[in-house]
Amino acid sequence: MSLITDDPDRSPRDCATKRHHHHHHHHHSGGWRQRRLLIAASSGAASLLALCIILWLTLRPSAPRFTLLAATATSSNASTGGGLVRLDAALMAHNPNAPAAALYDGLRARAPYAGFQLATAGPLPPFQQAQGDAVLSASLSSAAAASAEGAADGRSQALLRLRIEGRLRWKVAAWVSGERALAAECVAVAAPSQLRAVVVQGTECAVTIE
Numbered sequence: 582m583s584l585i586t587d588d589p590d591r592s593p594r595d596c597a598t599k600r601h602h603h604h605h606h607h608h609h610s611g612g613w614r615q616r617r618l619l620i621a622a623s624s625g626a627a628s629l630l631a632l633c634i635i636l637w638l639t640l641r642p643s644a645p646r647f648t649l650l651a652a653t654a655t656s657s658n659a660s661t662g663g664g665l666v667r668l669d670a671a672l673m674a675h676n677p678n679a680p681a682a683a684l685y686d687g688l689r690a691r692a693p694y695a696g697f698q699l700a701t702a703g704p705l706p707p708f709q710q711a712q713g714d715a716v717l718s719a720s721l722s723s724a725a726a727a728s729a730e731g732a733a734d735g736r737s738q739a740l741l742r743l744r745i746e747g748r749l750r751w752k753v754a755a756w757v758s759g760e761r762a763l764a765a766e767c768v769a770v771a772a773p774s775q776l777r778a779v780v781v782q783g784t785e786c787a788v789t790i791e
Contacts, residue, residue, distance in 0.1 A: 642681040642751050647786040648673045649743060649767035650716070653779055654694060666697045666723040670743055672767070672786075674717060676710045681751045683710045685763070688747035690719040694771075695739045697723045704747070719745075741780055743767040749790060762791045 652670040670690065676683045688705040691698070699721035708715070749763040767786035771779075 642678040642683075644788050644790050645683055645710075645749070645763075646675040646677065647745065647765040647767065647788055648675070649769055649780060649784040649786060651780055651782055652741060652743065652769070652771075654741070654771065666694070666699060668692060668694060668699050668721040668741075668743075670719045670721070672717045672719070672743075672745070674710060674715045676712050676715075678751075679712045681753050682712075684708075684750040684752055684757070685710065686748045686750070686760075688717075688745055688763075690721055690743060690745050692721055692741060692743040694741050699723055709752070739771055741767075741769045741771045743769075743786075745786075764789045764791075 650671040650673055652668060654666060654668045657665040657667070670692075674683075674685075684707070685705075686707040688707075689701055689703075690705075691700040693699070701719055701721050705717065705719065743766070745763075745765040745767075747763050748760045750760055751758040765786040765788045767784055769780040769784040
């Protein structure tokens with residue numbers, strides 16, 4: 582069966598051939614539409630990734646700063662100077678970045694002091710810090726009791742080396758960076774009396790990020 586027409590550009594065609602051509606055209610149109618959607622989605626994802634990279638390079642956060650505000654070391658037996666040694670420290674964390682929030686996780690404190698190894702029982706709770714200051718507190722203790730002889734050695738002027746270790750991430754809007762290792766070391770001079778010392782305030786800590 583043929584279709585008769587007066588149009589010279591449209592020669593007689595078999596109806597079955599025309600239906601096959603129409604079906605092929607519809608299938609081609611659907612495939613092109615899917616490709617357009619895929620290209621649009623890929624372009625959108627690439628644009629978003631490029632924007633995040635530009636923001637990161639433009640607003641690359643500066644390292645946070647830590648300050649040892651005060652620390653007090655005591656022994657559980659003040660009369661002899663022996664027993665467990667406890668160190669209570671207050672620190673200030675400063676985030677200098679306006680667009681980026683600092684995410685801290687797994688922060689632990691340890692300190693060799695007057696011959697004793699002190700450490701926190703567990704990590705500090707994770708927290709998020711916007712631009713500005715945040716005060717942290719940490720309680721460290723020795724794993725074993727100190728002898729009176731060892732305590733006597735600690736009554737002279739000594740160095741306190743308090744070290745904070747943990748993980749740091751940055752958050753810009755909805756984007757969060759990968760984890761990096763954070764370490765802050767605070768060194769201060771203490772003048773103990775029966776293993777009790779108040780560290781001079783305002784001791785800046787050296788910060789490293791890897």
